[in-house]
Amino acid sequence: MKKRFDRRTVLRGVVAGGLVTLGLPFLEIFRGEREAKAAPDALPKRFGMFFWGNGVLPDLWVPKATGANYTLSPTLEALAPHKAKLSVVSGMKVPIVNAVPHLSGPVGFFTGSPGAKHDPGAFAAPTIDQVIANVVGQDSRFRSLEVAVQPGTTGLSHNGPNSPNPAESSPAALFQRVFGPEFVKPGSNAAPSPTLALRKSVLDAVTDDTKRLRETLGATDKARLERHLDGVRSLELRIRKLQESPPNLAACNVPTAPKDDYPSEAGRVPMSEISRAMVDTLAMALACDQTRVFSFWFSHPVNNTLFPGAPSGHHQLTHDEPGAQPEVAKILQQIMGELAYMLKAFDAIPEGDGTLLDHVALLATSDCNYGRQHTLDDYPILLAGSCNGALKTGAHHRAAGDSTSKLALTLCRAMGLDLGAFGTGEGQATVGFSPVEA
Numbered sequence: 001m002k003k004r005f006d007r008r009t010v011l012r013g014v015v016a017g018g019l020v021t022l023g024l025p026f027l028e029i030f031r032g033e034r035e036a037k038a039a040p041d042a043l044p045k046r047f048g049m050f051f052w053g054n055g056v057l058p059d060l061w062v063p064k065a066t067g068a069n070y071t072l073s074p075t076l077e078a079l080a081p082h083k084a085k086l087s088v089v090s091g092m093k094v095p096i097v098n099a100v101p102h103l104s105g106p107v108g109f110f111t112g113s114p115g116a117k118h119d120p121g122a123f124a125a126p127t128i129d130q131v132i133a134n135v136v137g138q139d140s141r142f143r144s145l146e147v148a149v150q151p152g153t154t155g156l157s158h159n160g161p162n163s164p165n166p167a168e169s170s171p172a173a174l175f176q177r178v179f180g181p182e183f184v185k186p187g188s189n190a191a192p193s194p195t196l197a198l199r200k201s202v203l204d205a206v207t208d209d210t211k212r213l214r215e216t217l218g219a220t221d222k223a224r225l226e227r228h229l230d231g232v233r234s235l236e237l238r239i240r241k242l243q244e245s246p247p248n249l250a251a252c253n254v255p256t257a258p259k260d261d262y263p264s265e266a267g268r269v270p271m272s273e274i275s276r277a278m279v280d281t282l283a284m285a286l287a288c289d290q291t292r293v294f295s296f297w298f299s300h301p302v303n304n305t306l307f308p309g310a311p312s313g314h315h316q317l318t319h320d321e322p323g324a325q326p327e328v329a330k331i332l333q334q335i336m337g338e339l340a341y342m343l344k345a346f347d348a349i350p351e352g353d354g355t356l357l358d359h360v361a362l363l364a365t366s367d368c369n370y371g372r373q374h375t376l377d378d379y380p381i382l383l384a385g386s387c388n389g390a391l392k393t394g395a396h397h398r399a400a401g402d403s404t405s406k407l408a409l410t411l412c413r414a415m416g417l418d419l420g421a422f423g424t425g426e427g428q429a430t431v432g433f434s435p436v437e438a
Contacts, residue, residue: 043351043352043359043388044136044139044140044289044292044359045136045292045359045360045361045387045388045390045414045415045416046286046291046292046293046294046356046359046360046361047129047132047136047292047293047294047360047361047362047363047387047411047415048129048293048294048295048296048360048361048362048363049110049128049129049157049294049295049296049362049363049364049365050296050298050339050342050362050363050364050365051106051156051295051296051297051298051299051364051365051366051367052298052299052335052366053102053299053300053301053302053303053314053315053366053367054102054299054301054302054303054314054315054318054366054367054368054371055318055366055367055368055369055370055371055374055375055380056075056332056366056369056370056371056380057075057324057325057328057329057332057370057371058369058370058378059324060073060074060075060324060329060332061073061075061076061332061380062088062090062378063076063088063090063396065396066395066396066397066398067395067396068394068395070088070395070396072088074329074333075329075332075333075336076088076336076382077333077336078333078336078337078339078340079336079339079340079343079382081340081343081344082340082343082344082347082357082384083394084393084394085343085347085357085358085384085385085386085393085394086343086382086383086384086393086394087382087383087384087391087392087393087394087395087396087397087436088381088382088395088396088397089381089382089383089396089397089399089407089433089435089436090378090380090381090396090397090398090399091378091398091399091400091401091402092378092379092381092399092401092402092403092404092406092407092433093376093377093378093379093401093402093403093404094108094109094376094379094403094404095108095112095403095404095405095423095426095427095429096108096113096114096115096376096426096427097114097120098374098375098376099115099120099121100115100119100120100121101368101374102301102302102367102368102374103115103120103121103122103301103367104120104121104376105366105367105368105374105376105379106156106301106367107120107121107122107123107124108376108404108427109365109379109404109405109408110123110127110128110129110156110158110408111123111124111125111126111127111128111158111423111427112125112128112403112404112405112408112409112422112423112424112427112428112429113125113423113424113425113427113428114424114425114426114427116161122161122162123156123158123160123161123164124160124161125158125160125161125423125424126158126159126160127156127157127158127295128363128408128411128412128422129144129157129293129294129295130144130157130158130159130165130293131412131417131422132293132411132412132415132417133292133293135415135416135417136292136293136415136416137291137292137293139292140289140290140291140292141289141290141291142178142285142290142291143291143293144157144165144291144293144294144295145168145174145178145282145285145290145291145293145294145295146165146166146167146168146294146295146297147167147168147169147174147278147282147294147295147296147297148167148168148169148297148300149169149271149274149275149278149296149297149298149299149338150169150269150271150297150298150299150300150303150305151169151269152169152300153167153169153297153299153300153303154166154167154300155167155295155297155300156295156297156300156301157295165295167295167297171258171259171262171274171277171278171281172257172258172259172260172261174278174281174282175255175257175258175281178281178284178285178290179254179255179257179281179284179285183254183288183290185252185254185288186249186252186288186289187249210225213225249287249288249289249351250350251287251349251350251351251356252284252287252288252289253284253287253288254284255280255281255283255284256280258277258280258281259277262274262277267306268306268307268308269305269306271298271299271305271307271334271338272308272334272337272338275298275338275341276338276341278296279296279338279341279342279345280345282294282296282342283342283345283346283349283356284349286346286356286360287349287351287356296342298335298338298339299314299335301367302315302367303315304316307330307331307334308334309327309330310327310330310331311327314328314331315371317331318371318372319371319372325372328371339364339382342362343357343362343384346360346362346385357384357385358385358386358388359385359387359388360384360385360387361383361385361386361387361390361391361411361414361415362382362383362384362385363381363382363383363407363411364381364382364383364384365379365380365381365382366380377401379404381404381407383411383436386438387414387415389438390413390414390415390437390438391410391414391436391437391438392435392436392437392438395435397433397435397436399433399435402433403427403429405422405423405427405428405429406429406431406432406433407432407433407436408422408423408429409421409422409429409430409431409432409433410432410433410434410436410437413432413437414437
């Protein structure tokens with residue numbers, strides 16, 4: 001009778017004369033075809049969100065052509081220098097009822113779940129950044145960083161119901177928090193971790209045991225075992241890289257401290273100046289591995305910010321400006337200019353064989369599609385960075401009404417999470433959005 005190979009099986013080996021065991025559920029965490037296929041990078045993956053309120057103008061947002069040879073739309077022209085590391089995703093729909101304009105979109109997209117029963121515009125589940133931070137955030141000084149540009153913005157990052165993560169809206173306070181007296185530059189007092197060699201020895205012992213087990217298994221269990229072995233091999237390679245070539249954080253430097261105050265002029269908040277000061281600190285926080293998860297709330301839903309040159313507030317213009325809304329179009333171009341500044345800052349930091357941007361998965365989106373109508377179909381979505389090769393870039397992908405939860409699931413898996421689904425109820429997705437998956 002052939003031995004069953006299931007979750008209760010314990011793999012055994014000997015290290016330094018002692019017996020070591022490893023349960024299969026632990027090995028399952030490391031399974032992943034993408035990790036097995038690509039040479040794993042010892043540098044960490046990062047996930048981030050860039051958000052602005054009041055939606056877009058669809059006719060000026062969505063590129064006319066799809067594929068790699070598309071032309072950026074008028075709204076996206078500022079992103080031209082980063083087109084090769086950018087993906088435009090159109091045609092997706094937030095999979096919940098649009099019960100609360102400007103809030104149902106973020107609630108449904110970021111959690112894959114309906115809003116709270118007592119308040120459909122309130123978050124009833126963790127947002128995607130926190131889902132990811134629960135797994136990868138334990139390896140850095142800050143589990144996640146939340147940043148807001150518009151004064152008074154609390155951000156939309158939530159751990160769950162009634163559990164928001166307040167965003168920092170002061171560039172000086174953010175700088176002090178990250179690069180104040182408690183900051184220690186990575187590698188300044190580094191010593192090789194004594195656990196690395198032990199971990200590799202344990203994995204070697206487990207691999208020997210699984211090879212012996214293979215001879216007693218049927219076809220189905222052999223396939224399951226091979227998936228586990230792929231994960232083990234992938235982890236061994238990551239450990240070897242950490243031993244032979246530790247992460248090169250040579251680009252880590254304390255940035256210039258920002259100003260203490262950014263006063264408004266004639267009722268206009270200097271959004272660009274604040275945003276860029278925040279980005280400069282955030283980019284180095286990532287380069288110095290102080291955090292691996294961040295959310296960047298440029299402006300909040302229903303914001304009425306007075307942008308340079310605009311005759312009235314942003315939200316008011318989305319409803320009151322007639323015709324093609326040229327003033328709204330100018331505001332959106334300014335916002336994309338600030339996103340472009342972020343991408344430029346990330347791409348200017350060398351890391352491994354590429355740049356910081358190559359090790360980031362950045363999701364950029366808003367609170368609705370067409371601001372005037374608060375629509376949730378054809379949602380505005382941009383992705384930047386390849387997340388250590390886990391994501392494809394350089395194309396416009398047109399979905400056929402697919403749920404945004406599919407994309408959220410893909411992003412979670414790209415960050416290394418072993419998720420079978422993202423979201424709950426009507427918003428749940430069990431398959432990812434394959435066009436952007438490497």
